[in-house]
Amino acid sequence: MxxxxxxxxxxxxxxxxxLYFDQAQLAALEENIAVIAPELPPHAAVRAWSSWPGPWPQHRDDEPAFWAEFWAGLGHAHGLQPAQILSLTNDVGAIYHTTFGAxxxxxxxxxxxxxxxxxxxxxxxxxxxxxxxxxxxxxxxxxxxxxxxxxxxxxxxxxxxxxxxxxxxxxxxxxxxxxxxxxxxxxxxxxxxxxxxxxxxxxxxxxxxxxxxxxxxxxxxxxxxxxxxxxx
Missing domain, CATH: 3.40.50.1000 (HAD superfamily/HAD-like)
Incomplete structure (x- = not known):
């Protein structure tokens, strides 16, 4: 009791x-990724996230370095150009929080x-x-x-x-x-x-x-x- x-x-x-995951915003995020890096297979970022071995950032100030490492690893695995990796880091990493709704x-x-x-x-x-x-x-x-x-x-x-x-x-x-x-x-x-x-x-x-x-x-x-x- x-x-x-x-x-x-x-x-x-x-x-x-x-909160819930906003499917429309998630789809928009995938579209943004596809525009920047059409070489990436669909949902490659989601799979990379799910299999990320760590470490995860423990503080807000650590997140930019995390996103840089995340996209660099994914980009190198799929042969992306440095400019594409930089764009994914700056443009996509910065808007991940917009995929949530209340x-x-x-x-x-x-x-x-x-x-x-x-x-x-x-x-x-x-x-x-x-x-x-x-x-x-x-x-x-x-x-x-x-x-x-x-x-x-x-x-x-x-x-x-x-x-x-x-x-x-x-x-x-x-x-x-x-x-x-x-x-x-x-x-x-x-x-x-x-x-x-x-x-x-x-x-x-x-x-x-x-x-x-x-x-x-x-x-x-x-x-x-x-x-x-x-x-x-």
Whole structure:
């Protein structure tokens, strides 16, 4: 049973919880790549990303060097010219964050919770530290979040228990005072295993199933965590 009066913070997953991958923007990104480097096979960049051995950047300032190394490796593997590699680095790497959109319930829920005195955090398995850029582009104010932790920054991925404990420690709160929300059942179960209350967000549900700790929309959290007098 979740004791809602004890919850001081909500820790959100990002992908498929707050944000989704905008397929139209992803297609536009692929088209941009094809214009710059028609020699690249379709989806070559996606495959290279999925198989990237690391290391991933741990700080925003490290990202330009990462993109330079990423596109240089891909470009050399496919015989691209230096000018093409430079263009991919500068033109494509700089707009990756634009491939994300926000679910309609995300920004209003985040604003309401923060206005109601609930602290906010993000714990994501996303590799790049520029989480703030993806949020801002999608229309969610990144300044509303106390912390945003990525797998690369932590050195572990959810559902590793250390990820949840690190997020709670960064908020200077016990796990029991943090509510975790994720779209994957295994990540939710792992949060509960360290004493952190958790809900799975499943937008395919017609209604919430609170007994099973599954919610169909993020704005359910407003009703659960905020007294009526503090709701927008």
């Amino acid at each position: 979740i004791h809602f009066m004890e919850i001081k913070a909500v820790i959100f997953d990002r992908d498929h919880t707050l 679910y309609p319930d995300a920004a209003p829920t985040v604003r309401a919770l923060r206005s109601g005195g609930i602290r906010l955090a993000i714990l994501t398995n996303y590799e790049l530290p520029s989480v703030d850029l993806t949020l801002a582009h999608a229309g969610i104010d990144p300044s509303l979040f106390d912390i945003a932790l990525t797998s690369a920054m932590l050195g572990v991925y959810k559902p590793d228990s250390r990820a949840y404990l690190a997020a709670a420690a960064a908020l200077d709160l016990p796990p029991s005072a943090c509510l975790f929300v994720d779209d994957l059942a295994e990540n939710v179960a792992a949060a509960r295993s360290v004493g952190m209350p958790a809900y799975q967000i499943d937008r395919s549900l017609p209604v919430d199933n609170l007994d099973a700790a599954r919610i169909s929309t993020l704005d359910t959290l407003i009703g659960l965590l905020l007294p009526p007098s503090t709701r927008d």
